[in-house]
Amino acid sequence: MCYDYNIMQMLSWAEFLSLINARDIKLCGVPRISTSQDITKKAIELANGEGGYLVLGFDRYTFQLYGCVFDSKWLNAILAQEIRPALNYEIMGFIRSNKRIFVVKIAEGTAKPYQALDGSDVKTAAPIKLSPEEAPEFVQKRQAVCLEYLKTNDGITNMQYRELNSVSYKTAHNELSALVEKKNLAQVGQGRTTKYVLAEKAAQYTQAEAHQSLFGDTLDTLVSLNSATVSVTDFRRAEMGEHMDEHLTKLD
Numbered sequence: 001m002c003y004d005y006n007i008m009q010m011l012s013w014a015e016f017l018s019l020i021n022a023r024d025i026k027l028c029g030v031p032r033i034s035t036s037q038d039i040t041k042k043a044i045e046l047a048n049g050e051g052g053y054l055v056l057g058f059d060r061y062t063f064q065l066y067g068c069v070f071d072s073k074w075l076n077a078i079l080a081q082e083i084r085p086a087l088n089y090e091i092m093g094f095i096r097s098n099k100r101i102f103v104v105k106i107a108e109g110t111a112k113p114y115q116a117l118d119g120s121d122v123k124t125a126a127p128i129k130l131s132p133e134e135a136p137e138f139v140q141k142r143q144a145v146c147l148e149y150l151k152t153n154d155g156i157t158n159m160q161y162r163e164l165n166s167v168s169y170k171t172a173h174n175e176l177s178a179l180v181e182k183k184n185l186a187q188v189g190q191g192r193t194t195k196y197v198l199a200e201k202a203a204q205y206t207q208a209e210a211h212q213s214l215f216g217d218t219l220d221t222l223v224s225l226n227s228a229t230v231s232v233t234d235f236r237r238a239e240m241g242e243h244m245d246e247h248l249t250k251l252d
């Protein structure tokens with residue numbers, strides 16, 4: 001039984017590929033995890049069946065790495081505390097491209113049927129979500145890069161966060177929102193004018209200033225295209241902010 005939070009077998013990428021390509025084992029995948037239910041449901045299916053491997057944060061059909069925002073301690077707590085009788089399992093994992101992937105080997109149960117802790121179906125089990133303080137180390141490092149950036153810049157947008165940390169739009173949004181929840185940052189502006197500023201500067205950063213700043217950045221971008229004339233149509237297209245590249249195919 002795996003109850004030691006510090007014990008997790010590390011897999012190499014080659015070992016992982018060999019595992020998911022094996023034809024003689026049962027695999028259950030959960031590419032995207034939002035609550036503990038996503039994990040316990042599949043774990044119970046394996047334990048009540050013939051056992052197998054639970055792959056978390058990876059889509060084995062598209063080979064896309066989604067990653068897990070939780071660590072092995074949280075995962076172990078879910079498996080050990082939310083399912084009864086106790087499961088026989090082993091947690092394995094690796095990190096690739098800053099994405100944390102877990103593989104849980106679950107043995108066929110010897111005390112079937114396995115259920116959620118309260119005896120109800122897993123679909124009705126109470127969800128558990130991570131608080132901002134429980135963010136894994138690699139998320140905290142990206143957020144630290146953001147805070148360092150703001151020491152010399154007035155604000156940061158979703159696009160700028162993505163460029164700094166090489167993450168997706170959704171990941172940037174979630175991690176910036178977590179910093180707002182922890183009161184490190186404040187969100188100013190709305191829609192395409194949205195920026196995030198240090199919380200202590202929020203009071204002096206009005207929505208009008210955010211809008212003016214966006215227009216200034218947009219105009220600088222258009223001028224850098226070496227256009228002698230900037231039309232009204234071009235300027236309105238440029239207002240679309242992060243999606244500007246998709247619309248500015250040429251200047252009038």
